[in-house]
Amino acid sequence: MSTLDALPTLGATARVMLADEVYSVLQQAVLDGTLPPSARVNAGELARRFGVSPTPVREALARLESDGLVEKHPLKGYRTTDLLDPAQLGELFELRLLLEPGTAGHAATRRSDTDVRALQDEVARARGAIDEPDAYALLSQHDVRLHDLVFRSARNATAHTAYNRTHCHLHTYRLSYTGTYVPDTVDEHARIVEAIAEGDAKKAERAMRTHVERSRSRLLLKFDR
Structure with missing residues (x-):
């Protein structure tokens, strides 16, 4: 076959x-x-x-x-292609930590009311999908949209393009595919969005850094197992 x-x-x-x-x-x-x-x-x-x-x-x-x-x-x-190995995954997340926390901070000071509504609606949609039979696929798509909205809110096309070229979400989705999703990720997204909505750049930067670091730890557990 x-x-x-x-x-x-x-x-x-x-x-x-x-x-x-x-x-x-x-x-x-x-x-x-x-x-x-x-x-x-x-x-x-x-x-x-x-x-x-x-x-x-x-x-x-x-x-x-x-x-x-x-x-x-x-x-x-x-x-x-082969799956990412631990070294490649580490490099990918090093890049994310260089790009995303600062981007979230900029989003907090540059976002429009429309951006805030889009981010909040995205988190609400994700919460509604957690118990769906195809939750993993739905929430992985949410993850892509949420991070994309943060970059758009930051008004930095160069950073956005650099991030898109990593195809980060495709590779991490492929590595971690199990048919389930960690609800903690939605809570982390909600804290990022809250900080951006408040216009608190330092809080947004911290929330994004915490989220990226925890995402890396969750994926590295796959190798330990």
């Missing part, structure tokens, strides 16, 4: 949406382990399985390569 046999098939959709749909299915398959690390990913086989031309598959694989989820090997095609 091929690894690709575990993938779903796609229904008929408009051509304009095809590449996005293929990308979404493949990305989720890599993140949740349906396509495990170092799995061979053949573009031709994917095109046949999804009933599409090779073009949208190649476009999707190029995006996944940019995400750091697949690698292209000359004459061999694509393979999924």
